[in-house]
Amino acid sequence: MHFTSERRLDGGVVEREFTLGEIPGILWTPASASASAPVPLILLGHPTLGLRKMYPRLVGRARHAAADGIATATIELPGCGERPRWEAAEQARADLRRAKQADEPISDELIDALILPLVDRAVPEWQAALDALLELPEIGGPVGYSGGVISIGIRLALVEPRITAAGLFAGSFVPRAMFEEARRVTIPLHVLLQWDDEGNDRQAALDLFDAFGSKEKSLHANMGGHTGVPQFAGEDAAGFFTRHLK
Amino acid sequence: MHFTSERRLDGGVVEREFTLGEIPGILWTPASASASAPVPLILLGHPTLGLRKMYPRLVGRARHAAADGIATATIELPGCGERPRWEAAEQARADLRRAKQADEPISDELIDALILPLVDRAVPEWQAALDALLELPEIGGPVGYSGGVISIGIRLALVEPRITAAGLFAGSFVPRAMFEEARRVTIPLHVLLQWDDEGNDRQAALDLFDAFGSKEKSLHANMGGHTGVPQFAGEDAAGFFTRHLK
Numbered sequence: 203m204h205f206t207s208e209r210r211l212d213g214g215v216v217e218r219e220f221t222l223g224e225i226p227g228i229l230w231t232p233a234s235a236s237a238s239a240p241v242p243l244i245l246l247g248h249p250t251l252g253l254r255k256m257y258p259r260l261v262g263r264a265r266h267a268a269a270d271g272i273a274t275a276t277i278e279l280p281g282c283g284e285r286p287r288w289e290a291a292e293q294a295r296a297d298l299r300r301a302k303q304a305d306e307p308i309s310d311e312l313i314d315a316l317i318l319p320l321v322d323r324a325v326p327e328w329q330a331a332l333d334a335l336l337e338l339p340e341i342g343g344p345v346g347y348s349g350g351v352i353s354i355g356i357r358l359a360l361v362e363p364r365i366t367a368a369g370l371f372a373g374s375f376v377p378r379a380m381f382e383e384a385r386r387v388t389i390p391l392h393v394l395l396q397w398d399d400e401g402n403d404r405q406a407a408l409d410l411f412d413a414f415g416s417k418e419k420s421l422h423a424n425m426g427g428h429t430g431v432p433q434f435a436g437e438d439a440a441g442f443f444t445r446h447l448k
Numbered sequence: 449m450h451f452t453s454e455r456r457l458d459g460g461v462v463e464r465e466f467t468l469g470e471i472p473g474i475l476w477t478p479a480s481a482s483a484s485a486p487v488p489l490i491l492l493g494h495p496t497l498g499l500r501k502m503y504p505r506l507v508g509r510a511r512h513a514a515a516d517g518i519a520t521a522t523i524e525l526p527g528c529g530e531r532p533r534w535e536a537a538e539q540a541r542a543d544l545r546r547a548k549q550a551d552e553p554i555s556d557e558l559i560d561a562l563i564l565p566l567v568d569r570a571v572p573e574w575q576a577a578l579d580a581l582l583e584l585p586e587i588g589g590p591v592g593y594s595g596g597v598i599s600i601g602i603r604l605a606l607v608e609p610r611i612t613a614a615g616l617f618a619g620s621f622v623p624r625a626m627f628e629e630a631r632r633v634t635i636p637l638h639v640l641l642q643w644d645d646e647g648n649d650r651q652a653a654l655d656l657f658d659a660f661g662s663k664e665k666s667l668h669a670n671m672g673g674h675t676g677v678p679q680f681a682g683e684d685a686a687g688f689f690t691r692h693l694k
Contacts, residue, residue: 397658397667408654411669412643420681421643421669423657434691435666438684445680 203334215268217261222331226253226284227277230264231340235273240342242447243335245328245358245365246276247350249374250320252283263348266436270444273341277331279351280323290319313375317353321380325357332364344447348439352410353380359387367446368392369439372407373399373428381413390418392442394435399428449580461514463507468577472499472530473523476510477586481519486588488693489581491574491604491611492522493596495620496566498529509594512682516690519587523577525597526569536565559621563599567626571603578610590693594685598656599626605633613692614638615685618653619645619674627659636664638688640681645674 207219214233219226235241244267248256253276264274278284281291294315301308328347335341347358348369355370360383369392391414395407411421420442424435453465460479465472481487490513494502499522510520524530527537540561547554574593581587593604594615601616606629615638637660641653657667666688670681 417671418678419671420678421667423667423669425663425665432664432666434687437687441680441683441687 203331203337211261211265213265213269215265217264222277222327222334224285225277225327225331227275227331228253228257228260228264229273229275229335229338230261230268231273232268232271234271235340237339240340241271241273242344242346242443243273243275243341244346244348244443244447245332246274246348247355247371248276248279249350250279250282253278254283263436266440267443270440270448272443272447275331275335277327280320280327288319290315308375310378314377314379317351317375317377318379320351321353321357324351324354325361328354328358329362332362336364346443346447348443352376356380356383356387359389359391365389367443369394369442371431372410373402376406376410381410384410384413385415388415388417390442390446391416391420392439393419393421394431394439395421395423396428396430397423397425401428449577449583457507457511459511459515461511463510468523468573468580470531471523471573471577473521473577474499474503474506474510475519475521475581475584476507476514477519478514478517480517481586483585486586488518488590488592489587490518490520490592490594490689490693491578492520492594493601493617494522494525495596496525496528499524500529509682512686513689516686516694518689518693521577521581523573526566526573536561554621556624560623560625563597563621563623564625566597567599567603570597570600571607574600574604575608578608582610592689592693594689598622602626602629602633605635605637611635613689615640615688617677618656619648622652622656627656630656630659631661633660634662636688636692637662637666638685639665639667640677640685641667641669642674642676643669643671647674 203220203222205218205220209217211217216231216233218229246260267274281287297312344366345364346367347355347365349371351374352370355368358365359368367390372395393411424432449466449468451464451466455463457463462477462479464475492506513520527533543558590612591610592613593601593611595617597620598616601614604611605614613636618641639657670678
C-alpha cells in the first residue's frame with residue numbers, strides 16, 4: 203500500500219489516496235487517530251460507476267464517520283474507473299443496456315453475468331485492502347462494511363471474519379446463488395431499501411432481507427428512487443455502526 | 449381535566465395522573481417545561497391491555513421523550529383497564545380467543561368487530577385529551593402520536609390536524625376499511641414492524657405501509673416477535689420525533 207497524496211479536509215479529516223498494486227483507493231481518518239488512540243474502520247462500498255464519479259457521496263459518508271471517530275476507506279472496483287476493462291463484464295453491461303432500452307425483463311443469466319464475476323474478483327481485493335489498512339497503527343478495528351453492490355457486501359460478510367457489522371443497500375441486482383450465501387451470514391446487518399427504486403425488484407429485496415441468517419438485522423425502507431436515500435436514513439445507519447464498532 | 453396525583457421521577461420527569469371525565473390518564477413532562485418554555489407533546493398509544501399493565505413500558509418511553517425535551521401523555525382505552533366493558537367488544541374478544549384456541553384463521557368480520565368500534569370510540573377521546581393538554585401552559589406543541597393499536601393511529605393521523613407526525617407499530621389487526629384511510633394520510637410516518645411477529649400478518653403490514661399516502665414514510669423492520677422490539681429501534685423512533693417536533 204503506497205500513499206500517493208495527503209490533504210486535510212475541514213472538520214478534522216485526513217484524506218489520503220493510495221494504490222494497492224494496481225488498485226487505487228482512498229483512506230479517510232479522523233485527525234485524532236493515532237497509534238495510541240487507534241480507531242475503528244468502515245469499508246465504503248459503492249456502485250460500478252468509478253471512484254471519481256462517486257467521490258462526492260463517498261467523502262460525505264467519510265466525514266460523517268470521522269465525526270463519529272471512525273476511519274473509512276474505499277478502493278476502485280475491478281473493471282471500473284481507470285482500471286482495465288475485461289471483455290465478459292463489458293459484454294454483460296452492453297447486454298444490460300440493450301435489455302433496458304428494449305424494455306425487456308432482465309434475465310437471471312444476465313444478472314449472474316453482471317454480478318458473480320464482479321464479486322469473485324472484488325472480494326479478495328477488499329480483503330487485501332483490509333490486510334494493508336489494519337497494519338496502519340492508527341487503524342485498530344473493529345471493521346464494518348457499508349453500501350455499494352450488495353452481493354459484494356453479502357460475500358464479504360460471509361467470508362471475512364474481521365468484518366463484524368454490515369450496512370447493505372438493497373439497490374442492485376442479486377443473483378439467485380447469493381440468496382444461499384445470505385442464509386449463512388450471521389453478523390448484525392442494517393439493510394436500506396428505497397421503496398420506489400425504479401431499477402430494483404422490491405419483492406426480491408424483501409425476500410433477500412428475510413433470507414439473511416443474522417439474528418440482528420434491520421430493514422429501513424424509505425420513500426423515493428434509487429438515489430433518493432433521505433439524510434435521516436444516513437443518520438440511522440451511522441447509529442448502527444457506532445453501536446457496533448465503538 | 450383534573451389532576452389527581454403528582455410525583456417527580458428521577459431524571460427530572462414530572463408524572464401527573466389525571467381524569468378527563470370518566471377517563472383516567474397520565475401526563476409526563478420534563479421538569480424544565482414551563483409557560484415561558486413550553487414543550488412539544490407525544491400522545492402515547494398502547495394496546496388494549498389496560499394502562500396499569502402497560503405502565504412500565506409507557507414510563508420508559510416517557511422518560512426517553514422527556515430527556516429529549518418532549519412531554520408525553522396517554523389515556524385509558526374504552527373498555528380497558530378500570531373502564532366499563534361494552535358487550536359487543538367483549539363478544540369480539542371472546543370470539544378471538546376461541547378462534548386462536550381452535551387455531552382457526554381470524555376472519556375479516558372478526559377483525560372489523562374487534563377494531564372498528566374501538567377506533568370509533570377512542571379517537572374522539574384522544575382528541576378531547578389533546579384539547580385539554582394543549583390548554584396547559586407548559587405544553588406548546590407540535591404534537592405527535594406514537595404506537596398502540598395501529599388503526600387508532602391511522603384514524604388520528606387522518607382526522608386530527610394538530611398531529612403532525614406519527615410513529616406506528618404494525619403489530620395489530622387492521623380492518624380492510626382502514627387501508628382506504630391509510631391512503632389519505634399525508635403526515636410523516638415512522639412504522640415499526642417485528643418481522644417474526646407471531647400474531648401479525650407480515651404481508652398485510654407491508655401492504656399497509658405501501659398504502660400510506662405520506663411522502664415521508666419509513667419502515668423499520670427488526671427481528672423478533674411482538675414484544676421483542678429492540679432498544680435501538682426505540683432510539684431511531686425517538687430520532688424521528690425529535691426531527692419533526694423540535
